[in-house]
Amino acid sequence: MNLIFYLMVIRKFFHLAKALHPETQYLKIKEIINHGPNAKSFVLVPDTNKGTTKLAYFQAGQYISLRLHINGSYVTRPYAIRSTPVQALRGEYIVTMKLVPTGFVTPFIWKNWHVGTSVVASGPAGQLFYEPIRDKENIVALAGGSGITPFYSMAGAILDGTIDANLTILYGSRTHDNILLGDELQKIADQTSKVKLVNILSDEDVTGYEHGFITKELIKKYAPAGNYSIFISGPSVMYQFAMKEVDQLHLAPGRVRHELNGNNASPYDFADYPAAAKDKNFKLTVITRDQLTTIKAAANESLLVALERAGIVAPSMCRSGVCSACRSRLVSGKAFIPAEFDHRRAADAEFGYLNTCVSYPISDLTLEVPVHDYANQFG
């Protein structure tokens, strides 16, 4: 009797865990909102025909990893859910993205995604969310470009009472026209004293806006008195600049959280990149289960991109060295891993494991990749 009861409880927990953290969510586009010619929001709802009846709940600030099959490549892209957790309970996620005309993914999306299109995504993931036990109740958010989206979700969750925290957003854009969701975010800030928005323009001097970059002086100027946590979300170049400024604030350990949003930097931008490897192509031997495949790996592209280009279904989620979904074993050869993005555990580094999304080939190499059987779970 007792055994049956315990088995039923375990089964219930198993189903609950699956509902909260599904590996795959089948979605479809309900609506597309244009924000000028180069940015769009996609309203996503469950695709009940494909078996997803409910959206997974998430913490404001988390992302879903979209899985796309483009010209023979299986690629992923993490996009923060910019709507609120309450909206997810009502059956809706919203993701917002900017068109990168020279990119691989957004031009495909601009051309192929319409109302009714099926979209495949992971469950929600990521650590860029407010956790009262871990974080200070005053959050200073440093955002660049489309990195504003997780903070848009947090601002909405503060407004509707899901989160009890204060959020000061320092949002860097090149020009006034480049500000994404600026009016919408200001509307939220106008309704609650707990959300403040400061726009900083790097390429334009406009009355009422800060001019330049997000420096430590600006952080000090707008950060609330007392203790605060810093959350950073933006492209790699902005992140590297912001981290140097934040380091000079000498905050206590654990007070800074970050997630990349946008393209990784070129490995050539790092001072310790070995110049001899620059612009070379290397031979990458990939071991997947019982198969051996040899592909090309360019010096300026991550090992993950090389795998994707070759049509290998390599696992990935965050694409910024944080989640370890792409963890693979380097059997031989050498890879360059920028120190800023090397978040491996000490044991992984010691036993030759690396995260392919932030590792770049600097010699011929052999890699053991834990491929998943989910080629059918790409849209």
Ligand code: FES
């Ligand atoms: S995809 Fe997250 S660490 Fe590589």
